[in-house]
Amino acid sequence: MSNTSLVFTPSFIKNPSQNGLGRYVCQLQRVVLKFCKNNGSSRGMREFIEEELVDYARSNPGVVVYLKPRRHRGPVISAEYLNGDKQWINCRNFTKVEIFKWLNLLKTQQGDTTGLRFRKLWHTEMPSIQGPWTPYTFRPSSLNLISFPNEDLSKAPEEESATDKLIELYKKQRISES
Structure with missing residues (x-):
């Protein structure tokens, strides 16, 4: 299987993640507002059309x-x-405010990315139930209650560092050799 068959998406701009790097191109091309002239659930849409659509x-x-x-x-x-x-x-x-917000959201998006289908080169019958690893996975929970910067955490360690231990071992080795 070649890499070209892993993702099936036609694209007008070759790499949409770099949209705006040189100049921004709005990806929204067309909006169709469908409504009923009499239905009560279309009241907000009719108000938006009468008052906000021209702007x-x-x-x-x-x-x-x-x-x-x-x-x-x-x-x-x-x-x-x-x-x-x-x-x-x-x-x-x-x-009408909610409709205006939805139209602005649609304008700033690049399309429906939820329908994007990726094909993987591997498959497992037993997926992980542990969830994804993050840098905060094994952090002590006591850090949740501490306000930063904290003097106790910023103190130098009381025990020797690994570098100091190596220097000391090197000095002992030199003394024993001579």
């Missing part, structure tokens, strides 16, 4: 915004990205 479209000229009225359906935000990913958010009973 949002002016502040984001690279994003195309479509409105799609639908009968007897709940409100939905559908987003499409440059790399072909699509995201769908159910906006039932959202306020």
Whole structure:
């Protein structure tokens, strides 16, 4: 199996993790706001469209915004990205502020990374139940209650260091040789 078959993602920008290194390219291409003209759960979407949509479209000229009225359906935000990913958010009973926040979140993302499928070269029947290791795994829990900087922890150790022990062993070896 070659490395090219490990990840299946079409991409417009070859390495999206470096987006913004030279210049930033907004990955959000198109937003479709689907709503019902009469349904009560679409009230926040209708308020956003009436009061905030023009300002949002002016502040984001690279994003195309479509409105799609639908009968007897709940409100939905559908987003499409440059790399072909699509995201769908159910906006039932959202306020106009929540819809604005969701649109800003969609604008700053690179697409739906949760649907990304990685193929591994190995497989195990018994995965680990211990969880991932972190640098804090085996730290003493008494450090949770200490406020830093702490004088007790910053004191020099009372016992000899390994370097001092090696120097002393070297001196003893030289004396015994002569």
